[in-house]
Amino acid sequence: xxxxxxxxxxxxxxxxxxxxxxxxxxxxxxxxxxxxxxxxxxxxxxxxxxxxxxxxxxxxxxxxxxxxxxxxxxxxxxxxxxxxxxxxxxxxxxxxxxxxxxxxxxxxxxxxxxxxxxxxxxxxxxxxxxxxxxxxxxxxxxxxxxxxxxxxxxxxxxxxxxxxxxxxxxxxxxxxxxxxxxxxxxxxxxxxxxxxxxxxxxxxxxxxxxxxxxxxxxxxxxxxxxxxxxxxxxxxxxxxxxxxxxxxxxxxxxxxxxxxxxxxxxxxxxxxxxxxxxxxxxxxxxxxxxxxxxxxxx
Amino acid sequence: xxxxxxxxxxxxxxxxxxxxxxxxxxxxxxxxxxxxxxxxxxxxxxxxxxxxxxxxxxxxxxxxxxxxxxxxxxxxxxxxxxxxxxxxxxxxxxxxxxxxxxxxxxxxxxxxxxxxxxxxxxxxxxxxxxxxxxxxxxxxxxxxxxxxxxxxxxxxxxxxxxxxxxxxxxxxxxxxxxxxxxxxxxxxxxxxxxxxxxxxxxxxxxxxxxxxxxxxxxxxxxxxxxxxxxxxxxxxxxxxxxxxxxxxxxxxxxxxxxxxxxxxxxxxxxxxxxxxxxxxxxxxxxxxxxxxxxxxxx
DNA sequence: TTGCGTTACGACTCTCGTAAGGATG
DNA sequence: CATCCTTACGAGAGTCGTAACGCAA
Numbered sequence: 352x353x354x355x356x357x358x359x360x361x362x363x364x365x366x367x368x369x370x371x372x373x374x375x376x377x378x379x380x381x382x383x384x385x386x387x388x389x390x391x392x393x394x395x396x397x398x399x400x401x402x403x404x405x406x407x408x409x410x411x412x413x414x415x416x417x418x419x420x421x422x423x424x425x426x427x428x429x430x431x432x433x434x435x436x437x438x439x440x441x442x443x444x445x446x447x448x449x450x451x452x453x454x455x456x457x458x459x460x461x462x463x464x465x466x467x468x469x470x471x472x473x474x475x476x477x478x479x480x481x482x483x484x485x486x487x488x489x490x491x492x493x494x495x496x497x498x499x500x501x502x503x504x505x506x507x508x509x510x511x512x513x514x515x516x517x518x519x520x521x522x523x524x525x526x527x528x529x530x531x532x533x534x535x536x537x538x539x540x541x542x543x544x545x546x547x548x549x550x551x552x553x554x555x556x557x558x559x560x561x562x563x564x565x566x567x568x569x570x571x572x573x574x575x576x577x578x579x580x581x582x583x584x585x586x587x588x589x590x591x592x593x594x595x596x597x598x599x600x601x602x603x604x605x606x607x608x609x610x611x612x613x614x615x616x617x618x619x620x621x622x623x624x625x626x627x628x629x630x631x632x633x634x635x636x637x638x639x640x641x642x643x644x645x646x647x648x649x
Numbered sequence: 650x651x652x653x654x655x656x657x658x659x660x661x662x663x664x665x666x667x668x669x670x671x672x673x674x675x676x677x678x679x680x681x682x683x684x685x686x687x688x689x690x691x692x693x694x695x696x697x698x699x700x701x702x703x704x705x706x707x708x709x710x711x712x713x714x715x716x717x718x719x720x721x722x723x724x725x726x727x728x729x730x731x732x733x734x735x736x737x738x739x740x741x742x743x744x745x746x747x748x749x750x751x752x753x754x755x756x757x758x759x760x761x762x763x764x765x766x767x768x769x770x771x772x773x774x775x776x777x778x779x780x781x782x783x784x785x786x787x788x789x790x791x792x793x794x795x796x797x798x799x800x801x802x803x804x805x806x807x808x809x810x811x812x813x814x815x816x817x818x819x820x821x822x823x824x825x826x827x828x829x830x831x832x833x834x835x836x837x838x839x840x841x842x843x844x845x846x847x848x849x850x851x852x853x854x855x856x857x858x859x860x861x862x863x864x865x866x867x868x869x870x871x872x873x874x875x876x877x878x879x880x881x882x883x884x885x886x887x888x889x890x891x892x893x894x895x896x897x898x899x900x901x902x903x904x905x906x907x908x909x910x911x912x913x914x915x916x917x918x919x920x921x922x923x924x925x926x927x928x929x930x931x932x933x934x935x936x937x938x939x940x941x942x943x944x945x946x947x
Numbered sequence: 948t949t950g951c952g953t954t955a956c957g958a959c960t961c962t963c964g965t966a967a968g969g970a971t972g
Numbered sequence: 973c974a975t976c977c978t979t980a981c982g983a984g985a986g987t988c989g990t991a992a993c994g995c996a997a
Contacts, residue, residue: 352726353651355962370977380964385978387962395733404970405977413736420725420732420927427718427725428650434718435693438711629718653987668952678989683953685987702995703952954993961986969978 354428356391357421359384360399364418365491368400368407423627429492430629440472441632447476449485449494452576453552454620457596458515459498462640470633481575482550489625495634497623498641500553504621511623514641518617519553520598521609522584522591529590530607536564536614543571543589545580552577552594553618560615581606594618652726654689655719657682658697662716663789666698666705721925727790728927738770739930745774747783747792750874751850752918755894756813757796760938768931779873780848787923793932795921796939798851802919809921812939816915817851818896819907820882820889827888828905834862834912841869841887843878850875850892851916858913879904892916 359373366372374384392398399414400407410418436444446466450459455477463475478485478494482502488494489509497503503511521539523529529542540561547554554573561568571589574580577597584591584606591606592615598608622641624630630638657671664670672682690696697712698705708716734742744764748757753775761773776783776792780800786792787807795801801809819837821827827840838859845852852871859866869887872878875895882889882904889904890913896906920939922928928936 352729371975381977382965382979383963385976389978395729396737397733406971406975407977413732416732416927417729420728423725423925424722427721430718431650431693431715434711434714435695439694627721629714669950679952680954680990681988687953704996705952948997950995950997952993952995955991957988957990959986959988961984963982963984965981965983967978967980969976971976972974 352391352394354424356387357424359387360391360414360418360421361425363388363400363407364410368409370407426492426625426627430627433629433631437629437631442470442472444472444631444633445474445476446470446496446633446637447478447494448496448498449478449480449488450498451482451485451500451552452479452578453547453594453597454498454500455479456577457594458620462637465640466633466637469636473633481548486623489623492625495624495628496638498620500618500620501550501555503623506623508626509623510626511621512638512642514620514622516617516619518595519557519592519611519615520595521611522581522593522598522603522606523609524585524587524605525607527587527590527607529609534609534611534614536561536566539590539592539614540566540568543569544592545572545574545583545589546570546592547577547580548573548575551575556616556618557592650689650692652722654685655722657685658689658712658716658719659723661686661698661705662708666707668705724790724923724925728925731927731929735927735929740768740770742770742929742931743772743774744768744794744931744935745776745792746794746796747776747778747786748796749780749783749798749850750777750876751845751892751895752796752798753777754875755892756918760935763938764931764935767934771931779846784921787921790923793922793926794936796918798916798918799848799853801921804921806924807921808924809919810936810940812918812920814915814917816893817855817890817909817913818893819909820879820891820896820901820904821907822883822885822903823905825885825888825905827907832907832909832912834859834864837888837890837912838864838866841867842890843870843872843881843887844868844890845875845878846871846873849873854914854916855890 355377359377362373362376363370366376370384370388371381374381377384395417397413398411399417401409401411448459466473467475478488480488482499485494485497485499486502486506486509489497498514503509521529521534529538532538546557549555558568572580572583577593580591580593581603592611595608598606622638624638653675657675660671660674661668664674668682668686669679672679675682693715695711696709697715699707699709746757764771765773776786778786780797783792783795783797784800784804784807787795796812801807819827819832827836830836844855847853856866870878870881875891878889878891879901890909893906896904920936922936
């Protein structure tokens, strides 16, 4: 029973119960892993893994219950290291932000600039990925905080806090027919639409709004990235539906932004971090900055 | 960073930061403790303890934050052992009940008998103590479950669940003047009273009831134990005020029980166990039995 | 002097890596 | 025969206990 053995358990699950891969990630040889596994199972008195011959297939019910506790231990141990690092020098360290392109480009610049001024010694890692991946990054301790609009709610291991509300807009070139006249979901749906990939930046909200109106969207192109969408809107591929915050009057003067507030419900961008995770001074500051203006504490 | 070092931290706090005592409880010599402490502080990079010369005085702010995580680790580790023991043989093991005399004698016999029938292999340790001690026993992992009436509410580390409601009664010998006539707080207070020691079995409720009525109690004798009180009531020392459940018609026929339901508010006996503690099958069963009839789940 | 903590050193235990071998597809 | 796991064995690291020392009440 030691930390290495517990870390091993976690890695075995992550690697699909492959001892060789787990060994590599622990900087050990495979035989050491095999032995530690035997020792642990022997100490606990019953097998933690389902086996077929010598190969590991998965966890036993016992193994699963144990793993829950192991995750707690792993988290608490990381917390201790974070607490100590914070005490040694709270102006140092790293901040790993997992988020989507839209947030990284349009929401975060200002808070990150303020953060940088206060904590010039902290390295910021911006990890861009899909919302599904982002949550996995949190769970696997590969990111400290997640910022995104979707997939952040029904997870008991996370603390999720609302960060800010925003609206979708439609963008079209000036010459586009939609630039003039009254806007409606029906009229919008009559054009090819360019918007976010499923799972990104409120795409589900868009889908629901049209679905409820009995309309089917002709999605000509979907991308994770507001800027990619803008590019193809400029090429005349159709109507772009993007986050309102992604429209930059300075750079996007060639495009007309059409307010969809009456047509598509608002979206809420949230921040999330692991429950029971120690928040270093700098991370706490960053979260406070992000929540500023929102006012709602929980 | 290993489990021994963390266990050491916990023990140092328990022993008042005395390395020698902590060493003994870890079955080590004192010099080993000294070295492990240095290694841990060196690894974390800053001191965990306030020192005066060589003597340890207490925890630094860092040390306190670390200790919180250490307690989580310790608990999770114990959980793993409990889970494994439970899986090896859920009919075996032990059940450590911390409670007061009144509960042990008048509430628990029936549930424990049922428990014993279902789990004949489980050793039951009945730890009788004061409510204050009982809570400490839980925190120090020296008891699995606490059952008592007082001091069980404002602790965020515990899960507290109401178990049953009961009332106080007054007991007097047949010849006593109080055995006849109308009962009132005033009349009761005019006699010497024998009741529970402060902190025991609803003593605070009794005190408040008389206090609110502007009466001072003449407590001739207080004891932790209903049977002791009965004994001295029989000797004519005064009026006994005890839990209604402690009156046994069979054995206490020489005493008159007077209902105090209209005079003293009811008390609630609760059960408590550590949050995040793994409940072995037998403990889960025992808790379910205790809550039966209460119906309220939370 | 007694109690408490640190430092030095030898002995022992533990765990690793190397290497060889068995099982499985 | 390639992958995955187990077992045997020697080398090295880590931790303990003994013992000697420093310091304060």
